[in-house]
Amino acid sequence: MTGMVLLVCCGLTVLLCVPVQAYENFALHLPAWQSSTAWSYTADRAVDGRYTDLRWSGGQCAASDGEQTAEWRVDLEGLRSINYVVIQYVTDNIVWDEYNWFSSYFLGFSVYISNTTNKEDGVLCFKDTNYTRATIPNPVNISCPYHGRYVIYYNNRTHPPFPEGYSDYSDTDLCEVEVYDCPEGLYGLKCLQNCSMTCGYPGTCNMMTGHCHGGCQVGWTGAMCEKGYHLAINNTHENMYLLKTLNISAIK
Structure with a gap:
């Protein structure tokens, strides 16, 4: 999915315009691994962005050898605040219903x-x-509001008898796995919290903690730039500048 950019503007003393990015697939073209590989259907095919041909042998899907367990994973190359995961399974380009073998x-x-x-x-x-x-x-589409580096797909056929309709062995057979992070400007569980507009880079913060990137705007302090302050001059011969904290809530 291509990330879209919206322009969000907030009026303070000056006009602050912050680009807010829409959801983006962070697994695209990242390193992938699977427990075994059938023919040339390697793990990376499930994160190559191609899924117009959903045949097992169409060259766009990862597939493992039929075994008792099948495991596939993608390395997000760092701790990410994950929102949801989308899995596109092999269909062989036929109708996906109870008669589809896969x-x-x-x-x-x-x-x-x-x-x-x-x-x-x-x-x-x-x-x-x-x-x-x-x-x-x-x-x-699977809701996964957790933090982590690896997204792991797993299936097994290790404890027969299996429920009705289950295959006798397992495969990966993944045409695409997409992992969606918090959009820029949001953080926390399910990406429901807004980064502060008083951050040094307004509206940008750590996706897990909400701590600001780039320090704070002038007049604000704290990890999330949530504390307002002003400078007062002490009229003594030293002319010392004092930092006074104000009881002001940061604009979120």
Whole structure:
């Protein structure tokens, strides 16, 4: 997805105009890995931005050898504040319904967010326990309001008998995995908080903590530039400048 830019202006003493970026796929072209590889269908094909051909053999999808477990991950190359993940599974370019053979391989999948390559070190973002071949969506949009470096797709067929409709073994079969971060100007769980307009770079901050980038605007202090102050001159022979904190809430 191409990031769109909106111009948001806020009137203070001077006019502050801040570019706010729309959601952007941060997994695009980043390093990817999978537990095994079928033919030449390597893990990076699931983050190459191409999914116009959803055939297993179409050259745009990652695929593993059929095994008891299938695992795929993307390295976001740093800790990110993740909002949601979109998975486009193989369809073979035929209608996605209960008669599509690949739906049986998609059932039961999990998504983890981790700071290491080990999914057990992270948090389980989603685990399919309810879908059937008739109800599993494709693509699927998964809310993942967590912080982490690795997004991990996992599926297994290790404990038979399996639920009705499940395949006997698992594959990755991922045509695209998109990971969406907080847009510029927002931070925190589910990206619901606005960065302060009194930051040194107005409206830009750490996506996890909300701490300002570039210090604070003149007249403001604090990690989130939330404390207002003014300079007062002490009329003594030293002419010392005093910093007085005001009880002012920062503009968010």
